[in-house]
Amino acid sequence: MNQEKSKNCRVIVDAMGGDYAPRNAVIGAVQASSEFSNSEIYLVGKRNEIENVLKTENLSFDQSRIIDASEVIEMSDSPTSSIKAKKDSSIVIGLQNIKEGKADAFVSAGNTGACSAASTLMLGRIKGISRPTIMASFPNQTGGFTAVADVGAFVDSKPQHLLDYAILSSIYIEEIFQKTAPSVGLLNVGEERGKGYKLTAETFELLKNSGLNFTGNVEGNDIFKGSVDIVICDGFVGNIVLKFAESIMPFLKGLMRNYADKSLLNKVQAGIAKGPLKAALKNTDYQTHGGVPLLGLNAISIIGHGSSSPLAIKNMVLRAIEMHDKNLIKKFEEAIGKYGKT
Amino acid sequence: MNQEKSKNCRVIVDAMGGDYAPRNAVIGAVQASSEFSNSEIYLVGKRNEIENVLKTENLSFDQSRIIDASEVIEMSDSPTSSIKAKKDSSIVIGLQNIKEGKADAFVSAGNTGACSAASTLMLGRIKGISRPTIMASFPNQTGGFTAVADVGAFVDSKPQHLLDYAILSSIYIEEIFQKTAPSVGLLNVGEERGKGYKLTAETFELLKNSGLNFTGNVEGNDIFKGSVDIVICDGFVGNIVLKFAESIMPFLKGLMRNYADKSLLNKVQAGIAKGPLKAALKNTDYQTHGGVPLLGLNAISIIGHGSSSPLAIKNMVLRAIEMHDKNLIKKFEEAIGKYGKT
Known part of the structure; x- marks a missing residue:
């Protein structure tokens, strides 16, 4: 794999990924391309479908930055079998280009399982990382965010996996959100040290001795409360x-x-309530924050929600550029030896 | 243990349980006592403190129905050690009376861990039930409820435990909410049969062959969606x-x-929004529905939220009476042989 990186970030956007593909992905990518002039944005997918969107939406996009892929992994496809069966899918072709060093980051709102499986398989884990993780940002009561890892449905975890999630998330939050030594809590059914499963009890000890800013066990209500920066x-x-x-x-x-349907007065009241409720919840909209990064791999891969809007796609590209500019992969590599590993 | 039951339900309310004890527990018990005339309500706890509340609140309550207990298990006490150390606590004395057949149901808003540990220890499991469960009702989008079991933080579950939760919850929902053959879903990270842990995969097979109305795996979003009646x-x-x-x-x-604090207009809007929001969420208020039942024991035990209001306490008593009147313990016993057990 060619580890050489251009100074400018080269991002490949999966044109065929998401419930509103290729439309939303193409529009988002074109917007990113015009706004983030220091980066190179590529689209991977069915050329004629991409060109149709460009034409319908009256958008201009450099034709040479369309990467052909004739197949599509559908949202309902089985992750592992589809990445084997659909070698010419936008996900596989996109990640192949990253693997070959032709671009720096892959962004997709497609099949989450297929994206994470293909990313892990094709980009490979950073040396010393036992398992990659998908980290999500939950809004919290303080107006900020609580990061939660892993949300990627990787099962049969070992304490070492959870330690890796904590290391990767800590570096990510520190670098991307400029928060020094972010606090880390372990999700459990009680605050006491011995609580929960063998897994949580053993992870507690690993985290305690890791050198990370581990504050102890947290409970389900601590996510929205924002008691810690990162919940593992x-x-x-x-x-x-x-x-x-x-x-x-x-x-x-x-x-x-249901409330509005009960009477005309209710309807009016509910109508008025809608505005402030929406505004109050604005910051909680995942569209604003783009997708969730897959951390622990040798390159940048960001997975978006199936229903991603063009704005969400654009913000995923922005996040990828940030990760590239801050040289996060290198910082992850450096962190391995530093926290709790011998 | 004296298994004889009076026709009328005799309920012991823990006067010392909850963040607002003894006040809320005493007021709730007195209200229950005057409203549910066919039942006998008792209060267990420190007599002088109970009498103080009765005096301050100007309430009348039959003195002979106060059961003395000189100790209190605090909300912060360790469950297992406190039930051993505080033999004269309201929780232990209350359950002792149930065990001896002097009453039919125990209701407490006290230390959840201590209540469930003491109930399990002192009342004993129904023959054939491997583990009791705490079942909670979540409001759902349809305006109804989704029951979730187990929420009691019993760890190291085996497939047999989860089957027992499903049997107990099904009987409970069928009897208390008159819903024939309630649908049961297994909480998992995907709908496909083989998903998740070994525990979930094995439980899937047990549930499938149980004779219960098992519909398959459900995901985190199905609870509020109300896709099934019961989530295991x-x-x-x-x-x-x-x-x-x-x-x-x-x-x-x-x-x-935060939104209201931003401007005067926001404040006014948020003020208007409060009403409909509160009304819309009214049905989701746990106070209305009382506590959560501990299912699978030889007698009725209902645990309330620490912040239970007098209304919540009263509704817990009402639920206990319903469970008694419908002879639920007997129906649980009968169900054991019926569903998936040989």
Whole structure:
């Protein structure tokens, strides 16, 4: 693999990824291309479909920056079998280009499982990292964010995996959000040291001796409370909490709709309430913050929500550029020897 | 243990349990006593403190229905050691009376861990039940409820435990909410059968062959969506999801406060929004529904939230009476042989 990097960040956007592909991905990529002039944005996917969007939306994009891929991994495809079966898919071709050093970062709102499996397989883990992690940012009560890793549904975790998640997340938060020594909590069912599973008890000891800013166990309510900067958990729990969190807004909307349906006065009140509620929750909109980074690999890979808007795609590209400019992969490599590893 | 039951339900309320004890517990018990005339309500705790509340609040309560207990298990006490050390605590004395057949149900808003440990130890598991469970009701988008078990933080679960949770919850929902053959989903990180841990994969097979109305795996977003009547999970995950859910309201309030603080107009808008938001969320208030039942024991034990209001206490008593009137313990016993057990 060619480790040479251009000074400017070269980002490949998966044109075929997401529920509104190729439209949203193409529009987002074109916007990123015109706004972030120091970077090179590429689109990978079915050329004719990409060109259709450009034409319909009246957008201009350098044709030479379209990378051909004839297949599409659908949102419903099985991750592992589809990356084997669809060698000419936008995800596989895009990551192949990253692997060959032709670009620095891959961004996709496509099939999360396929993106993470293909990224791990093709980009490879950073030496010393036992398992990569998907880190998500949850809004919290303080107006800031609580990072949670792993939300990637990697199961059968070992204490060493959770330590790796903590190291990777700490470096990420420190570099991207300029927060020195971010605090790390271990998600558990009680604050006491011996609580929970063997996994959590053993991870507690590893984190305690890691040199990271580990503050101890935290509970489910500490995520929204913002008690710590980073919450570490096994991918099974993290994925369930993430999906549960994503269902809060539809749930509230449903309840408000039921309320509004009861009377005309209710309808008017609910109408007025909508504005401030939406504004208050603005910062919690994942679109603003783009996708979730897959941390611990030899290159940058960012996975977006299936329903990503053009804005979300653009912000994912921006995040990729930041990670590249701050040389995060190198900083991850350096951190391995530093925290809790001998 | 005297298994004889009076026709009327005799409920012992822990006067010393909860953040606002003895006040809220005493007021709630007195209200229950006057409203549910067919039942006998008792209060267990420090007599002088109970009498003080009765006096201050100008309430009348039959003195002979106060059961003396000189000690209090504090909310912060370690569950297992406190039930051993404080033999004359309201929790231990209350449950002792249930064990001796002097009453039918115990209701407490005290230390959850101590209540569940003492209940399990003193009342004993129903024959054939491998582990009791705490089942919580989550409001859902349809305006109804999704039951989740286990939320009691029982760790190191085996497939058999999860099957027991499913049997107990199904009977409970069927009897208390008159829902025939309630649907059961297994909480997982994907819908596909082989997903998740060995525990979930094995539980899937047990549930599939149980005779219960098992519909397959569900994900974190299905709880608020109301995709199934009952969601079964390991107590570690369930407890984290429960605490996460409990933090949604403080989180939203915090965001609305931040919004209101930004300008006078925002303040006015947020003020108007408060009403409909509160009304829409009314049904989601746990106070209305009382506590969570501890299912699978030889008698009725209901645990309330530490911050239970008098209304919540009263509703816990009401739930206990319902469980008694519908002869739930007997129905649990009968269900053991019926579902997936040989």
